[in-house]
Every structure is written in C-alpha cells, then in structure tokens.
Amino acid sequence: MTAGTTPARFERPSALAFLGYALGAVILVWALDGAGWSAEKIARSGPRMADFLSRAWPPATDSLARLGWKMVETLQIAIAGAALGVVLSVPVALLATRGLLVPHWVTMVTRMVLGFIRAVPDLAWALVFVVAVGLGPFAGMLAILMDTLGFCARFFADDMEAVDQGPSEALTATGARRIDIAACAVIPAAMPGFISTSLFGLEKAVRSSTILGLVGAGGIGIELKVGFDLFDYPTALTVILMIAVVVIAVEQLGALLRSRIIGTDR
Amino acid sequence: MMDTALETQVAAHAATPPADLTVRGLTKSFGQAEPVFRDLSFDIARGACVALVGANGTGKSTLLRCCLGLSPFEGGRVELLGHDTATLSRRARRTLRSQTGLVAQKHNLVPRLTVLSNVLHGLLGRGSGPRYWTHMLAPAEARDAAMAALDKVGLPHLALRRADGLSGGQSQRVAIARALVCKPRFLVADEPTASLDPAAGEEVMEMFFDLVRAEGVTVIFTSHNVDHALRYGERVLGLAQGRLDIDAATAGLSSRDLAGLYG
Numbered sequence: 374m375t376a377g378t379t380p381a382r383f384e385r386p387s388a389l390a391f392l393g394y395a396l397g398a399v400i401l402v403w404a405l406d407g408a409g410w411s412a413e414k415i416a417r418s419g420p421r422m423a424d425f426l427s428r429a430w431p432p433a434t435d436s437l438a439r440l441g442w443k444m445v446e447t448l449q450i451a452i453a454g455a456a457l458g459v460v461l462s463v464p465v466a467l468l469a470t471r472g473l474l475v476p477h478w479v480t481m482v483t484r485m486v487l488g489f490i491r492a493v494p495d496l497a498w499a500l501v502f503v504v505a506v507g508l509g510p511f512a513g514m515l516a517i518l519m520d521t522l523g524f525c526a527r528f529f530a531d532d533m534e535a536v537d538q539g540p541s542e543a544l545t546a547t548g549a550r551r552i553d554i555a556a557c558a559v560i561p562a563a564m565p566g567f568i569s570t571s572l573f574g575l576e577k578a579v580r581s582s583t584i585l586g587l588v589g590a591g592g593i594g595i596e597l598k599v600g601f602d603l604f605d606y607p608t609a610l611t612v613i614l615m616i617a618v619v620v621i622a623v624e625q626l627g628a629l630l631r632s633r634i635i636g637t638d639r
Numbered sequence: 640m641m642d643t644a645l646e647t648q649v650a651a652h653a654a655t656p657p658a659d660l661t662v663r664g665l666t667k668s669f670g671q672a673e674p675v676f677r678d679l680s681f682d683i684a685r686g687a688c689v690a691l692v693g694a695n696g697t698g699k700s701t702l703l704r705c706c707l708g709l710s711p712f713e714g715g716r717v718e719l720l721g722h723d724t725a726t727l728s729r730r731a732r733r734t735l736r737s738q739t740g741l742v743a744q745k746h747n748l749v750p751r752l753t754v755l756s757n758v759l760h761g762l763l764g765r766g767s768g769p770r771y772w773t774h775m776l777a778p779a780e781a782r783d784a785a786m787a788a789l790d791k792v793g794l795p796h797l798a799l800r801r802a803d804g805l806s807g808g809q810s811q812r813v814a815i816a817r818a819l820v821c822k823p824r825f826l827v828a829d830e831p832t833a834s835l836d837p838a839a840g841e842e843v844m845e846m847f848f849d850l851v852r853a854e855g856v857t858v859i860f861t862s863h864n865v866d867h868a869l870r871y872g873e874r875v876l877g878l879a880q881g882r883l884d885i886d887a888a889t890a891g892l893s894s895r896d897l898a899g900l901y902g
C-alpha cells in the first residue's frame with residue numbers, strides 16, 4: 374500500500390449535521406428573543422450596577438446580631454428538614470428499588486411520585502405549606518423535607534440497585550427473607566452512597582433554606598426581601614454575603630466529611 | 640397396579656441410598672435458540688461429594704443455580720431434598736433453602752460489616768428480623784453458633800474485624816463458616832478457590848472438604864482444576880456442549896480422561 378494522503382484539516386459536515394447546527398442556532402435565537410435579550414439594556418446596566426454597589430457599600434454591620442440569629446434559624450430549618458427527609462427516604466427508597474422488596478409496578482408508581490416531588494420547585498412547596506401550616510419556619514422545614522425526600526429517596530434507590538448481587542444471592546440460597554436481605558446485604562453495601570447522597574441533600578437544603586423567607590416560610594430570605602423593598606441596600610448586601618459564606622462553608626464541610634467517612638472506597 | 644409401582648419404588652430405594660438431588664431432563668436457555676444445556680439427568684446421593692467439571696462457559700454455574708432453585712429453567716424437573724423446587728410456595732422454598740447453602744467463587748461477604756455478623760447471616764433461613772441482622776442484637780445461641788463456625792475455619796480471633804479487611808483466603812473461609820453455620824444438608828460450591836492464589840486455594844479446599852465430610856453434608860462443587868476434581872470428588876460429572884459427557888466414579892478416572900472436556 375502506498376502512503377495515504379494527508380487528511381483535510383476540516384471535514385465537510387454531512388447534510389444532516391449541517392441541518393442540526395442550523396436548527397440549534399435558530400432555537401438559541403428564538404430563546405434569547407423570548408428572554409427579552411437586549412444589548413442596549415446590558416450597556417445601560419453597568420452604571421446602574423455601579424450605583425447599586427456604591428449605595429450598598431459598605432455592607433451594614435449594625436444589625437449583624439439579628440441577621441446572625443436569622444441565619445441560625447435558616448440552618449435549623451435546613452438541618453431539621455434534611456434529617457427528617459433522609460430518614461423518610463430510606464423506607465421510600467426500599468419501595469423504589471427494583472427487584473428488592475416489592476413488585477415492579479409498586480417501584481414504578483413510587484418512582485413516578487418521587488419524580489413529581491422533585492419536579493415541584495422548593496419555593497412552590499414552601500408556598501403550599503405556608504397555606505397548610507401557616508407562615509413561619511415550620512412551613513419551610515416541611516418544604517425542605519419534601520425536597521430532600523424527592524432527591525434522596527431516588528438516589529438511595531439507585532445506590533441499592535447498583536450494589537453487588539453476590540451477597541444477596543448467598544443469603545437467598547440459605548433461605549433469608551427479602552427484608553432480611555435488604556437489611557443485611559443491600560443497605561450496608563449501599564451505605565457509602567447513602568452518606569454521600571445525604572451530605573449533598575444537606576448542602577442542597579442549606580442553599581434552599583436561605584431563600585424560603587421570600588415566601589414567608591422562615592429563615593434569612595425575608596431579610597433579603599425587606600432590604601430590597603426598603604432600599605436598605607447595605608443590609609441586603611450583608612445578607613447576600615452571609616448566605617454566600619454559609620453555603621460555601623457547608624459545601625466545604627460536606628466535601629471534608631465525605632472524604633473522611635467514606636474515604637476512597639465509595 | 641399401584642402395588643407393583645410402589646414395590647418397584649421400594650426396591651429402587653433399597654438398592655441405592657436416597658438421593659438428595661434428582662435432576663431429570665433439565666433444559667435451560669437464556670432466551671436464545673440454542674440452550675445452555677439440554678435434557679440433563681443425574682442424581683446425587685445423600686452424603687455424596689460430586690465434582691462438576693467443564694470448560695468456561697459450558698453452563699456449570701447455571702446448572703448449580705438451577706439445582707438450588709435460584710434460576711428458572713424451561714424444561715425438566717429438579718428435586719432437592721425431596722422437594723420439587725419449581726412448585727414450592729415461597730414459605731416452603733425458604734424452609735428448603737434453610738437446609739442448603741452456596742459458596743461462590745467470590746466470597747460475597749458484606750464488606751462493611753463484621754466477620755461475626757456475616758457468619759450470623761447464615762442463620763437467616765432459621766431466624767428472621769433485626770435480632771439476626773447484627774451480632775450485637777443476636778440471641779446468645781445464634782452468636783455461639785456463629786462463633787463455633789468461625790472456630791471451625793480457624794478464624795475466631797477475627798470475629799470483630801470488618802470483612803473488607805481480610806485477605807482472600809480468610810474471606811473465603813468466613814464464607815464457608817457462613818454456609819456451614821446453619822448445619823446445611825446440601826452445599827453448592829462454585830469454583831470456591833478460583834480467586835485465590837494456589838497455596839491459599841489448597842488450604843481452603845482441604846478445610847472445606849474436611850468440614851463437609853465431618854458433618855456429612857452432600858456437596859456438589861465445580862473447579863477448573865482437574866486435580867481438585869479428582870482429589871476431592873467421589874464422582875465426576877463432565878459438562879460439554881450442553882450434555883453430560885462424563886458421569887463416573889473418580890476412582891477409575893485420570894486427569895487425561897478429563898482433559899478432553901477443556902479442549
């Protein structure tokens with residue numbers, strides 16, 4: 374065989390690929406249009422942003438104590454909601470795990486319900502619970518609980534489906550019941566996954582809990598809303614910075630705990 | 640007419656010891672046109688120790704799973720300890736399985752639990768519920784039984800170690816203890832030493848067959864090691880192209896007779 378010719382630098386796209394690119398471009402333009410894209414507004418926003426910052430800076434420090442306590446309440450909402458959500462997730466996940474305890478149709482229904490719970494945004498859950506139990510942190514905690522349940526139960530079930538089937542089979546061969554197999558072989562093997570998922574759930578809960586106050590479901594979010602409503606930008610900026618610090622801290626803590634507890638043998 | 644049928648049956652019983660496993664016309668495919676094996680028939684007598692040999696992928700593991708009722712099959716009948724495995728109720732199947740056990744190529748211990756809890760789980764066919772989930776909650780007799788089984792495999796000092804901290808040979812010995820703790824009548828060992836280095840493999844084989852002989856357990860095992868099959872089996876079943884090519888007492892066989900199965 375003779376030496377091959379050097380290939381061209383660019384391949385000519387196929388007609389289908391070309392059509393795909395064109396369609397993608399059309400969709401992007403259409404979406405930008407729907408989103409009210411305006412170069413002019415962007416150009417004008419710079420000075421306004423500078424104005425906001427100049428009025429917000431320096432962040433207010435006079436109400437730090439009050440804001441601090443509000444942040445503590447926010448964390449309480451997040452921790453309580455996430456903890457209850459994780460605990461409830463275990464039995465629900467057992468119903469959502471294919472081939473473990475329940476017939477296939479039950480796992481399908483459970484997974485559909487969990488999909489619905491996830492599809493409803495956390496602020497919408499908060500609004501629903503404000504109607505159900507009244508304004509305040511309890512409504513927020515219930516919203517976080519639902520959010521955590523939808524997330525953790527689904528991933529717990531996936532973790533349990535992914536475990537090595539060997540131990541389960543060995544126990545089946547010796548006459549163990551399905552519930553015993555779940556408790557002795559499946560859940561222990563899925564435990565690293567459970568811990569990792571739960572820590573993600575907690576991080577998610579902290580992030581969500583900071584804005585629940587916007588709809589009156591407790592936590593520091595209300596301070597953000599009031600700050601903007603009253604043009605008290607220094608306080609609003611303080612709240613934004615506090616939220617950022619807490620969320621980043623919780624993410625770091627989660628990463629640390631994950632590597633400490635689970636190590637490398639995930 | 641009934642009488643003569645009964646008489647023949649009784650005569651048959653007198654001639655051979657009762658079979659713990661009876662396989663008749665067993666056919667299994669995984670949905671493909673060509674079955675993994677077709678129309679297999681054999682018996683395993685009470686207390687026998689039978690080696691099942693054959694090249695990789697001939698269906699040894701599948702056959703063992705069918706015998707234990709862990710895998711469904713298309714044709715034929717499997718009678719294990721006197722019960723037709725296909726027609727049992729779930730409860731009756733559990734009772735039957737509490738007299739059987741499986742030792743696989745992989746030890747299949749639960750990695751994050753203690754050795755003692757893993758052995759205790761061998762009793763789940765007898766007792767169910769949280770009291771049998773961990774050695775911390777287990778009834779005293781169950782803990783003692785698990786400890787005695789660990790003693791038999793020579794690892795009582797590792798009772799509280801986590802199972803994922805053991806060597807391969809130790810893990811397989813713990814798996815044997817888990818299989819023996821419920822005093823089974825029928826054990827299946829599927830390449831029990833295939834994942835071990837040769838020295839550890841020899842040790843585990845010796846220990847396993849000493850224990851099952853001492854307790855009179857009926858055993859069917861597979862091995863890709865022809866010497867093991869001849870040394871530890873009293874009888875050899877050779878599977879090739881979906882059929883039993885060999886069904887003979889070990890005494891008259893040499894490793895050359897079995898070499899053809901792996902060709």
Ligand SMILES: Nc1ncnc2c1ncn2[C@@H]1O[C@H](COP(=O)(O)OP(=O)(O)O)[C@@H](O)[C@H]1O
Pocket residue numbers: 669675693694695696697698699700701702
């Ligand atoms: N779950 C399964 N689905 C489809 N085919 C399978 C399955 N398990 C085993 N087989 C096939 O059945 C045949 C026998 O496999 P196996 O019993 O594991 O053989 P052996 O244990 O003798 O090596 C192989 O060809 C394998 O591909």
Ligand SMILES: [Mg+2]
Pocket residue numbers: 699700701829830
């Ligand atoms: Mg095999």
